[in-house]
């Protein structure tokens with residue numbers, strides 16, 4: 582069987598005096614080298630992408646992290662300067678892609694901004710500057726150091742017994758990285774909380790009743806997917822689901 586292909590929605594970025602639609606190496610590299618799937622990067626057009634036509638051509642969906650935030654209007658809130666930066670082109674694609682991938686029982690892995698988009702897509706809300714909330718720790722990346730330092734594995738999360746993720750990395754405490762200032766506030770109705778941080782921050786969810794792997798994580802398993810056991814297991818499980826989806830589609 583030929584290698585499966587996953588849809589990876591791009592971010593809109595500005596570089597060398599031009600607008601780019603791009604995805605970072607750490608995500609597409611983990612997809613290829615650990616999950617065994619090639620990436621089809623979806624341009625972040627606000628209009629014009631045919632979501633079903635895109636999904637007809639792939640075997641799964643990976644929603645990556647990004648420094649931009651989901652626009653608050655998408656979860657019923659007024660936008661303030663603090664809520665930015667925004668990426669409306671990305672929002673315009675990720676939310677419908679997530680909903681249709683779930684409806685079509687396609688494998689779905691949502692990382693960092695991706696779990697926030699999953700929650701919003703299914704009717705939940707987000708909170709900004711989570712580190713300013715009473716009793717919360719600072720989930721933002723370390724202020725100093727290089728990119729490896731930013732993604733250093735340093736925070737415990739507890740995987741719930743009987744959760745989808747418990748079937749991948751075992752229930753109990755694992756260590757993860759953390760690079761976010763937003764977090765899930767109201768959990769969407771048909772999401773199940775799969776992991777939490779010691780301060781109660783939601784760290785992972787799965788789609789209740791999903792007919793395939795449909796998981797969101799607030800941390801970044803892609804970054805150390807080749808060397809960190811829990812990270813590797815998440816991408817291997819996603820890859821297995823994508824291959825099974827492809828095999829079923831071809832049978």
Ligand SMILES: N[C@@H](CCC(=O)NCCCC(=O)O)C(=O)O
Nearest residue numbers: 646647648649693694761762763
């Ligand atoms: N913007 C959201 C989501 C954070 C996120 O996806 N961080 C990863 C970006 C890290 C990087 O590529 O530099 C939030 O802040 O909560």
